[in-house]
């Protein structure tokens with residue numbers, strides 16, 4: 001026998017189930033008056049620095065069906081690459097955190113945010129602008145982690161430590177939000193199948 | 203956040219064998235909602251080590267009282283206190299963590315337009331609450347005992363009584379949603395969602411014991427539910443750049 005390590009195990013994940021919105025966005029699903037505003041509904045609390053952008057998209061299952069019961073959360077740096085709450089210089093009118101329950105009828109999520117600045121990789125290299133994404137829903141037993149990059153950041157993307165490291169380079173496009181004619185970005189997530197989004201184990 | 207409450211390095215890798223299998227056919231919805239390709243691993247960067255911070259200012263006085271926070275009147279059902287500590291894998295308390303909870307009412311019915319169970323709605327029960335842990339990671343809220351409920355999966359599947367938990371630690375990499383079950387419930391071992399967890403010790407980690415010491419006499423029973431979030435490595439001998 002040896003001494004115990006006394007390291008605890010992380011609490012096992014469980015699915016968020018079909019009613020995640022009751023707890024995470026109660027106002028959205030008609031439970032009003034418990035608290036005033038759903039968490040993460042607004043990422044901008046005043047005039048913000050940098051380029052304001054809109055990202056919309058949907059989460060698709062392995063049959064190509066859109067999930068109508070997903071909850072998508074994003075976390076990102078401000079326009080100068082500073083994380084709100086962690087960097088005293090960060091934009092005071094930007095929270096960095098967004099939570100979208102998705103449209104009840106179409107399942108589409110939507111974030112009104114700013115284009116993130118670049119932040120460094122662990123060895124000091126610059127990463128391309130990106131947004132961290134976390135997705136939960138009924139049937140998802142442990143939250144899915146991925147990132148949104150931007151298809152109009154070709155130069156930065158070409159030197160990004162993660163994008164350049166993907167063995168299947170054809171899958172890089174699954175991480176790119178596509179600039180639309182109206183100026184917004186479109187980002188679709190495919191949980192499985194030939195277009196499967198690259199998910200992370202971070 | 204104090205330095206001893208969190209390491210300074212990257213996160214210890216998740217033990218994916220301890221967590222539920224993403225693809226678990228007895229839980230039918232998971233079949234088409236589980237990734238098939240290998241997950242991409244990389245060291246945690248500032249994007250994952252940081253995360254949103256929520257101050258006590260967002261919390262209203264009744265946010266942690268599900269018995270009363272919907273209408274002000276008392277919800278129907280056995281009254282319980284749920285308490286515990288949010289800590290990391292090294293046993294360090296995680297202070298300032300946001301814990302959001304939601305659950306069915308005493309009859310097993312959710313307040314949701316997609317809910318199809320015939321059990322009655324309780325006009326005084328909304329089913330959501332939230333609390334922020336104190337400096338040492340402790341939290342408590344009170345609610346009513348949720349009922350078990352049937353759900354469309356197999357011909358006759360019932361969920362054990364449970365409370366859904368969503369937890370924000372200090373980092374986006376710690377983000378976790380899980381469920382708390384109750385000691386002694388015979389439905390736990392029959393549940394396909396619980397069954398997505400392959401390791402029986404991991405299932406035990408989600409079952410809250412009755413905690414007689416924390417009951418409120420003539421008022422409420424108590425259950426203890428500790429939550430463990432991922433921990434960060436110490437950095438005294440951390441090598442940089444981190445190996446890939």
Ligand SMILES: [Fe+3]
Nearest residue numbers: 017361364366
């Ligand atoms: Fe449930």
